[in-house]
Amino acid sequence: MNILFFSTQPYDVTYFNQANTDNAHHFRFLEYPLNEDNTALIKDETAVCVFVNDKVNASVIRQLKEKSIRLIALRCAGFNNVDLKAAEEAGIRVVRVPAYSPHAVAEHAVTLLLALNRKIYKSYNRVRDNNFTLGGLEGFDVYGKTVGVIGTGNIGAVFCRIMLGFGCKVLAHDVYKNEALMKAGVTYVSPETIMAESDIISLHCPLTPDTKHLIDAHTISQMKRGVVLINTSRGGLIDTRSVVEALKNGHIGALGIDVYEQEEQLFFQNFSGTIIQDDVLSRLTTFPNVLVTAHQGFFTREALTQIAETTLANINAFEKNEPLKNAL
Structure with a gap:
């Protein structure tokens, strides 16, 4: 699956590439946060992977649907930045990482x-x-x-x-x-x-x-x-x-x-x-x-590994049409 990452930091690239051991997915990493102004950066991706400060409101979700995005994969536990009702209406699934060390x-x-x-x-x-x-x-x-x-x-x-x-x-x-x-x-x-x-x-x-x-x-x-x-x-x-x-x-x-x-x-x-x-x-x-401190509470090797592995497991389950145990 082609996946576009927003709000990417160097450690995201490292840990997600490590977790993608069989190269089952193609990643494209952007430093920019997701918002209404940059959904045009989406090309042929099926999923977007976002973090705590990305804006995933109703307006953004409408644009994601127009771009044929079918999955929003949160690489975090919190989801207050996502309009879940708008995602449901758009037919876009949302998954998260509920626990990561x-x-x-x-x-x-x-x-x-x-x-x-x-x-x-x-x-x-x-x-x-x-x-x-x-x-x-x-x-x-x-x-x-x-x-x-x-x-x-x-x-x-x-x-x-x-x-x-x-x-x-x-x-x-x-x-x-x-x-x-x-x-x-x-x-x-x-x-x-x-x-x-x-x-x-x-x-x-x-x-x-x-x-x-x-x-x-x-x-x-x-x-x-x-x-x-x-x-x-x-x-x-x-x-x-x-x-x-x-x-x-x-x-x-x-x-x-x-x-x-x-x-x-x-x-x-x-x-x-x-x-x-x-x-x-x-x-x-x-x-x-x-x-x-600047939102570094999650920032351990163990947590970063778990975040990447769980996010990719969520994406794998979606791609295989399996039950999404971490769906919102």
Whole structure:
């Protein structure tokens, strides 16, 4: 099958070519994101392979249909950027990678938490300047703290278990309760309880109309003063302007994010030497208690291998007219 990749990075080329061991498919890789302006780049492809910041709205889907595209293969778990109803009406199937080493993202969330708490980024820069003082580097014991986890799917479940290993009290909220987590010691509670009782809150739920701006001025007002907030899921879960205000007044003690509301205009690109026009992100990065990474939570060898292999397995199943277990 001929497949056109959008938003391609060098590692996509490497891992997908490795997974295409029998050369069953022909790939064409483009660095450009998919949107209304560049569907003309599609030639004789049957499928397009897209990532988190590609725009696959109703307008784009109409153009894909005109180009005889029959399959949209997401090489990610999230699908909030795809108009599923429009795809169904157009007769275009949509598949995704629902799980690709959940440990990668969960471990990255823990990394953000620990780096923020123990000021690793500050101490690293100090030592490089031959400054070996400790003032301003004080943290706290994660052991014994109450950790609130919103979303206990594959990634959230791994995060819960890691926090249990740290000796934390873990509270969780999800539409579906994970019995194995409950047996391990996780307590399911309401979102309001998580906001009120947690010292640390980590977001691991999908972005839907119900979860958009889950963290806003109202929910922040319910949180403990000095709470640490971590988001490695989707940027739209957080109303960033409200978080900025909470950082300014000290209600949020630290923020670690690997995702951002407006990241599609910024992440996965190099803007070194230029002035970022996003005033909200620019303000965020001025806080000494904020750590931003550019959607790298998934970025491990294991995850990249799984993403490529699962994506191609989805495409193989479609080509052979087999059941699509990862269809949306």
